[in-house]
Amino acid sequence: MPTWLILAEETVIAEGSASRRQVKVVRTLKGNKTREEALVELHKEAKNYTSDSLKRPSTVVGRDSDGSFWVLPKNDSGHASCNLRLIEQIRR
Template structure:
């Protein structure tokens, strides 16, 4: 069985500056889990994850067509977004 990681790809755009992008591992999926089981963990993590750039900001979480999740400011207010997805770890 593969090892799965849940990652956050966070982008923040300040007025007049180039976007800053940070990718980090939110958590490894523990145990020998199938992809389907790991996707359940992704769902649980995504609905509760609050990116640093969106703390204190009303936000909405939505699932993209590829199965990843977006955490974005509610009503489009703000300059940050976070894409949470599942990846397979292939090298320790």
């Protein structure tokens, strides 16, 4: 029975060219979910997710070819991006 994690990887470009990257677990999906069922949950989370650095500007959400989602500022109105992805947790 896999445990799936929805991660948010946020990158913020500060003054100049320096950037800060932060990764956090947004949600843990436990239970007997297949990868396809977990991807449905990722899609729901992506539609409603607002990262800390993207609270003010309006955003657009898009799906990448690998199944992850990008939350980006709309109309070039910010210097941050957030990638939401699904990973399977491996226990040791």
